[in-house]
Amino acid sequence: MPVKDQIKNFAKKLVEEQPDAATLRGLVRARKPTAMHFRDDGIVPNHPRFPALLYRGAVKLNGRRFPPEVVIDTLFDTNGWGRSWRDTVYDFVHYHSQIHEVMGVARGTARIECGGIKGRILKLKAGDVLVLPAGTGHRLIESSRDFMVVGAYPQDGTYDECTDTRQRPDAVKRIAKVRKPKMDPVLGSGGPLLAAWRSAQLR
Numbered sequence: 001m002p003v004k005d006q007i008k009n010f011a012k013k014l015v016e017e018q019p020d021a022a023t024l025r026g027l028v029r030a031r032k033p034t035a036m037h038f039r040d041d042g043i044v045p046n047h048p049r050f051p052a053l054l055y056r057g058a059v060k061l062n063g064r065r066f067p068p069e070v071v072i073d074t075l076f077d078t079n080g081w082g083r084s085w086r087d088t089v090y091d092f093v094h095y096h097s098q099i100h101e102v103m104g105v106a107r108g109t110a111r112i113e114c115g116g117i118k119g120r121i122l123k124l125k126a127g128d129v130l131v132l133p134a135g136t137g138h139r140l141i142e143s144s145r146d147f148m149v150v151g152a153y154p155q156d157g158t159y160d161e162c163t164d165t166r167q168r169p170d171a172v173k174r175i176a177k178v179r180k181p182k183m184d185p186v187l188g189s190g191g192p193l194l195a196a197w198r199s200a201q202l203r
Contacts, residue, residue, distance in 0.1 A: 003159070005085040009073075013084075018074045019066050027063065027071055030187060031055045033131070035196055038115030043165055044095060044137030045172050046115055049200045050180075052136050053193055054122060055129040058186050059104060068126060072104035072150040081152040081185040083159065088147055089140040092163065093117075096134055097171035098178060099157030102185040104129045108147035114138050129186050131193060135175035154181035 019027065033053035038046040059075065061068040069086050076084060081102050089103070089112060109125045116137040124130065132138060134157070153159060156179045162171050180198070184191020 005087065006083045006159075009085050013073065016070055017066070018070060021078070023066075024071070024075060024078060027060045028075065028186065029058055029060065031058045033192055033196070036114065036120060038119045038136060041116045041118040043168075044093060044116030044119075045097075045135045045168060045175055046095075046119075046137060047133035047135045047175060050100075050133035050197045051200060052114055052133060053131040053196060055131075055186050057127045058129045059127045061106070061127050067106075069106040069148060069150050072106050072129075073152070076102060076104065076150065076152040076185050079185050079188045079191075080181065080183040081154055084150055084152040086148060086150050088143060089138065089149060091140045093137050093139045094161050094163045095137045095171075096132075096160055097162050097167075097174040098134065098160050099153050100134050100178065100181060101132045101151060101153055102129060103132070103149045103151045104185075106148045106150055108144035110143035110147045110149075111141040112138060113141055131185060133197070134178040135171070152185065154179075154183075156181070 033055045035051035037051045073084050105124050105126050105128045111121050113121050183189050184193035
Protein backbone atom coordinates (compact mmCIF):
# COMPACT_ATOMS: atom_id res chain seq x y z
CA MET A 1 0.00 0.00 0.00
CA PRO A 2 1.14 3.58 -0.52
CA VAL A 3 3.28 5.25 2.13
CA LYS A 4 0.35 7.41 3.30
CA ASP A 5 -1.54 4.26 4.34
CA GLN A 6 1.48 2.99 6.24
CA ILE A 7 1.82 6.34 8.06
CA LYS A 8 -1.88 6.32 8.96
CA ASN A 9 -1.56 2.83 10.38
CA PHE A 10 1.58 3.74 12.33
CA ALA A 11 -0.28 6.59 14.05
CA LYS A 12 -3.08 4.20 14.98
CA LYS A 13 -0.64 1.67 16.44
CA LEU A 14 0.81 4.29 18.78
CA VAL A 15 -2.39 4.40 20.83
CA GLU A 16 -3.46 0.75 20.64
CA GLU A 17 -3.00 -1.80 23.38
CA GLN A 18 -0.91 -4.65 21.96
CA PRO A 19 -0.38 -8.21 23.22
CA ASP A 20 2.89 -8.83 25.06
CA ALA A 21 5.37 -11.48 23.90
CA ALA A 22 3.95 -14.29 26.04
CA THR A 23 0.37 -13.61 24.98
CA LEU A 24 1.42 -13.39 21.34
CA ARG A 25 3.16 -16.77 21.48
CA GLY A 26 -0.07 -18.31 22.72
CA LEU A 27 -1.95 -16.95 19.72
CA VAL A 28 0.34 -18.44 17.07
CA ARG A 29 0.04 -21.97 15.70
CA ALA A 30 3.22 -23.63 14.38
CA ARG A 31 1.97 -24.46 10.90
CA LYS A 32 3.92 -25.92 7.99
CA PRO A 33 3.13 -23.64 5.05
CA THR A 34 2.05 -24.76 1.60
CA ALA A 35 4.70 -23.72 -0.93
CA MET A 36 3.55 -22.55 -4.37
CA HIS A 37 5.85 -21.89 -7.31
CA PHE A 38 4.50 -19.62 -10.05
CA ARG A 39 6.21 -19.40 -13.42
CA ASP A 40 6.76 -16.26 -15.43
CA ASP A 41 3.67 -16.02 -17.63
CA GLY A 42 5.00 -13.36 -19.97
CA ILE A 43 3.10 -10.60 -18.17
CA VAL A 44 3.69 -11.22 -14.47
CA PRO A 45 7.28 -12.29 -13.79
CA ASN A 46 6.66 -13.91 -10.38
CA HIS A 47 9.82 -14.93 -8.50
CA PRO A 48 12.40 -17.06 -10.34
CA ARG A 49 13.26 -19.13 -7.22
CA PHE A 50 11.31 -18.34 -4.05
CA PRO A 51 7.86 -19.93 -3.60
CA ALA A 52 4.86 -18.12 -2.18
CA LEU A 53 3.95 -19.58 1.22
CA LEU A 54 0.46 -20.04 2.67
CA TYR A 55 0.10 -20.66 6.42
CA ARG A 56 -3.44 -21.93 7.07
CA GLY A 57 -4.93 -20.93 10.42
CA ALA A 58 -1.59 -19.63 11.67
CA VAL A 59 -3.06 -17.07 14.06
CA LYS A 60 -5.79 -17.65 16.67
CA LEU A 61 -8.19 -14.74 16.49
CA ASN A 62 -11.02 -15.82 18.78
CA GLY A 63 -9.88 -13.81 21.80
CA ARG A 64 -11.82 -10.72 22.84
CA ARG A 65 -9.13 -8.61 24.43
CA PHE A 66 -7.25 -7.64 21.26
CA PRO A 67 -8.77 -6.90 17.85
CA PRO A 68 -7.57 -9.45 15.24
CA GLU A 69 -5.80 -6.83 13.14
CA VAL A 70 -3.82 -5.73 16.20
CA VAL A 71 -2.73 -9.31 16.92
CA ILE A 72 -1.51 -9.88 13.34
CA ASP A 73 0.13 -6.47 13.09
CA THR A 74 2.00 -7.02 16.36
CA LEU A 75 3.09 -10.49 15.25
CA PHE A 76 4.56 -9.21 12.00
CA ASP A 77 6.26 -6.28 13.70
CA THR A 78 7.77 -8.55 16.37
CA ASN A 79 9.31 -10.66 13.61
CA GLY A 80 10.84 -7.73 11.74
CA TRP A 81 8.14 -7.17 9.12
CA GLY A 82 6.98 -3.56 9.40
CA ARG A 83 5.64 -0.59 7.42
CA SER A 84 2.25 -2.24 7.89
CA TRP A 85 -1.17 -1.32 6.55
CA ARG A 86 -4.73 -2.58 7.12
CA ASP A 87 -7.19 -2.73 4.27
CA THR A 88 -8.44 -4.97 1.50
CA VAL A 89 -6.39 -6.12 -1.53
CA TYR A 90 -6.38 -4.31 -4.87
CA ASP A 91 -8.70 -5.90 -7.45
CA PHE A 92 -6.22 -5.49 -10.30
CA VAL A 93 -3.10 -7.54 -11.00
CA HIS A 94 0.00 -6.00 -9.46
CA TYR A 95 3.30 -7.05 -7.94
CA HIS A 96 6.24 -5.56 -6.08
CA SER A 97 9.65 -5.75 -7.74
CA GLN A 98 11.81 -4.44 -4.89
CA ILE A 99 10.35 -6.04 -1.78
CA HIS A 100 8.62 -9.14 -0.41
CA GLU A 101 5.16 -8.83 1.17
CA VAL A 102 3.19 -10.68 3.84
CA MET A 103 -0.59 -10.48 4.22
CA GLY A 104 -2.46 -11.82 7.24
CA VAL A 105 -6.25 -12.11 7.07
CA ALA A 106 -7.71 -10.41 10.14
CA ARG A 107 -11.40 -10.50 9.24
CA GLY A 108 -13.70 -12.14 6.74
CA THR A 109 -12.95 -14.31 3.72
CA ALA A 110 -11.72 -13.78 0.19
CA ARG A 111 -10.62 -15.38 -3.04
CA ILE A 112 -7.25 -14.02 -4.15
CA GLU A 113 -5.49 -14.80 -7.40
CA CYS A 114 -1.74 -15.36 -7.02
CA GLY A 115 0.81 -15.73 -9.81
CA GLY A 116 -1.17 -13.96 -12.54
CA ILE A 117 -4.00 -15.34 -14.66
CA LYS A 118 -2.10 -18.61 -15.11
CA GLY A 119 -1.48 -18.86 -11.38
CA ARG A 120 -3.86 -20.05 -8.68
CA ILE A 121 -6.93 -18.72 -6.87
CA LEU A 122 -6.66 -19.14 -3.10
CA LYS A 123 -9.58 -19.15 -0.69
CA LEU A 124 -8.46 -17.30 2.42
CA LYS A 125 -10.11 -16.77 5.79
CA ALA A 126 -9.32 -15.05 9.07
CA GLY A 127 -6.14 -16.43 10.62
CA ASP A 128 -4.47 -17.36 7.31
CA VAL A 129 -1.14 -15.76 6.37
CA LEU A 130 0.19 -15.46 2.81
CA VAL A 131 3.82 -14.57 2.03
CA LEU A 132 4.48 -13.25 -1.48
CA PRO A 133 8.09 -13.09 -2.68
CA ALA A 134 8.98 -10.08 -4.83
CA GLY A 135 7.49 -10.32 -8.31
CA THR A 136 4.46 -12.42 -7.36
CA GLY A 137 1.34 -11.14 -9.06
CA HIS A 138 -1.79 -10.89 -6.94
CA ARG A 139 -5.29 -9.44 -7.00
CA LEU A 140 -8.60 -9.72 -5.20
CA ILE A 141 -11.28 -11.74 -7.01
CA GLU A 142 -14.05 -11.44 -4.43
CA SER A 143 -14.45 -11.04 -0.68
CA SER A 144 -16.89 -10.81 2.19
CA ARG A 145 -17.94 -7.30 3.17
CA ASP A 146 -15.88 -7.38 6.37
CA PHE A 147 -12.69 -8.64 4.70
CA MET A 148 -9.51 -7.07 6.09
CA VAL A 149 -5.86 -7.97 5.76
CA VAL A 150 -2.77 -6.68 7.50
CA GLY A 151 0.11 -6.25 5.08
CA ALA A 152 3.76 -5.74 5.98
CA TYR A 153 7.28 -5.83 4.55
CA PRO A 154 10.77 -6.90 5.65
CA GLN A 155 13.30 -4.32 6.77
CA ASP A 156 15.25 -4.54 3.51
CA GLY A 157 13.64 -3.34 0.32
CA THR A 158 11.66 -0.46 -1.14
CA TYR A 159 7.92 -0.49 -1.74
CA ASP A 160 6.87 -0.20 -5.36
CA GLU A 161 3.83 -1.21 -7.37
CA CYS A 162 4.11 -2.67 -10.87
CA THR A 163 1.05 -2.94 -13.09
CA ASP A 164 2.28 -2.09 -16.59
CA THR A 165 4.03 -4.52 -18.93
CA ARG A 166 6.35 -1.69 -19.98
CA GLN A 167 7.87 -1.88 -16.49
CA ARG A 168 8.60 -5.57 -16.84
CA PRO A 169 12.18 -5.69 -18.23
CA ASP A 170 13.56 -3.50 -15.44
CA ALA A 171 11.32 -5.16 -12.85
CA VAL A 172 12.72 -8.61 -13.65
CA LYS A 173 16.24 -7.36 -12.92
CA ARG A 174 15.15 -5.80 -9.62
CA ILE A 175 13.28 -8.91 -8.46
CA ALA A 176 16.42 -11.06 -8.72
CA LYS A 177 18.28 -8.68 -6.41
CA VAL A 178 15.80 -8.57 -3.51
CA ARG A 179 17.38 -10.09 -0.40
CA LYS A 180 15.85 -12.85 1.68
CA PRO A 181 14.25 -11.57 4.91
CA LYS A 182 16.03 -12.18 8.19
CA MET A 183 12.94 -13.66 9.88
CA ASP A 184 9.80 -15.60 9.09
CA PRO A 185 6.85 -13.17 9.63
CA VAL A 186 4.84 -15.80 11.52
CA LEU A 187 7.40 -17.94 13.39
CA GLY A 188 10.46 -15.70 13.60
CA SER A 189 14.07 -16.81 13.36
CA GLY A 190 13.27 -20.53 13.37
CA GLY A 191 10.38 -20.32 10.91
CA PRO A 192 10.04 -22.45 7.77
CA LEU A 193 10.24 -19.52 5.35
CA LEU A 194 14.00 -19.23 5.85
CA ALA A 195 14.65 -22.89 5.07
CA ALA A 196 12.23 -22.94 2.12
CA TRP A 197 13.77 -19.91 0.48
CA ARG A 198 17.33 -21.00 1.28
CA SER A 199 16.86 -24.36 -0.43
CA ALA A 200 15.17 -22.64 -3.39
CA GLN A 201 18.17 -20.37 -3.80
CA LEU A 202 20.56 -23.33 -3.94
CA ARG A 203 18.77 -25.03 -6.83
